[in-house]
Amino acid sequence: MPKPMLEAKNLTMKFGNLTASNNVSFSVDKGEIVSLIGPNGAGKTTIFNCISGFYKPFSGRVYFEGKDITGLSPYKITSMGLTRTFQIVKPLKEMTVKENILTGAFLRASSRSEAEKIADEILKITHLSEKKDVLAGSLTTADKKRLEIARVLATKPKMIMLDEAMAGLNQTETKEAMELCLNLNKQHGITLLIVEHVMEAIMPISNRVIVLNAGEKIAEGSPEEIVNNEEVIKAYLGERYHAKSKQTNRRV
Numbered sequence: 001m002p003k004p005m006l007e008a009k010n011l012t013m014k015f016g017n018l019t020a021s022n023n024v025s026f027s028v029d030k031g032e033i034v035s036l037i038g039p040n041g042a043g044k045t046t047i048f049n050c051i052s053g054f055y056k057p058f059s060g061r062v063y064f065e066g067k068d069i070t071g072l073s074p075y076k077i078t079s080m081g082l083t084r085t086f087q088i089v090k091p092l093k094e095m096t097v098k099e100n101i102l103t104g105a106f107l108r109a110s111s112r113s114e115a116e117k118i119a120d121e122i123l124k125i126t127h128l129s130e131k132k133d134v135l136a137g138s139l140t141t142a143d144k145k146r147l148e149i150a151r152v153l154a155t156k157p158k159m160i161m162l163d164e165a166m167a168g169l170n171q172t173e174t175k176e177a178m179e180l181c182l183n184l185n186k187q188h189g190i191t192l193l194i195v196e197h198v199m200e201a202i203m204p205i206s207n208r209v210i211v212l213n214a215g216e217k218i219a220e221g222s223p224e225e226i227v228n229n230e231e232v233i234k235a236y237l238g239e240r241y242h243a244k245s246k247q248t249n250r251r252v
């Protein structure tokens with residue numbers, strides 16, 4: 001059996017008396033799209049922070065392509081090919097869209113012209129070419145979310161962890177974001193771990209879904225298994241999402 005691309009083993013994270021993640025284990029195989037869902041405060045972003053090097057877990061280990069990356073710096077982890085976006089997007093507002101992307105591209109590029117080449121390619125993939133000279137601060141929410149993905153793409157990742165890249169988008173923009181995810185996965189071979197509350201966007205594109213509640217993993221399975229799981233419905237999905245319903249998520 002090939003090793004998983006990402007493996008989180010018994011991750012626990014505490015903030016004072018609060019256990020934000022409690023003994024969470026899961027893995028993601030190369031080429032998969034896996035979603036991590038759960039109520040507000042369930043510990044999803046905390047898990048991303050532990051995996052991407054922004055927090056050092058209280059206990060547990062993280063392996064990427066079989067290598068122990070626990071406690072390495074975010075820069076080191078990104079340079080190994082694992083990167084993440086932020087729930088609160090942080091574009092460099094006074095820089096243009098292209099300049100923002102260039103900041104990511106310099107991780108791999110050895111010259112300005114090589115970085116420009118990478119940035120132009122990413123602008124095309126993310127449909128931002130027409131806005132390349134616009135200041136990032138003046139973009140719409142949807143374009144800021146798109147730029148967040150573009151910036152991490154410029155680091156040429158093997159795997160991206162997306163933290164609510166679809167929050168606040170309208171239906172058309174959500175559909176475009178889903179298409180971008182599928183394109184990155186299918187055409188560019190990028191493995192995705194997606195944190196999202198927009199169920200109708202992620203259920204159709206996920207191979208597997210992992211559910212957190214109050215810091216603990218409570219379920220894992222195919223989208224169909226998850227939407228029919230009584231414990232998940234009780235803890236999170238409630239009446240707002242069923243496999244056949246078109247209901248929107250509760251946050252936006």
Ligand SMILES: Nc1ncnc2c1ncn2[C@@H]1O[C@H](COP(=O)(O)OP(=O)(O)OP(=O)(O)O)[C@@H](O)[C@H]1O
Binds near residue numbers: 043044045046047087
């Ligand atoms: N830096 C921190 N210091 C103290 N408590 C924190 C910190 N980061 C997160 N927490 C707490 O840990 C718990 C999990 O938070 P986390 O942000 O991981 O949840 P989440 O599942 O991402 O929620 P949401 O869906 O709202 O983004 C919450 O109770 C939160 O208040």
Ligand SMILES: [Mg+2]
Binds near residue numbers: 045
């Ligand atoms: Mg979060």
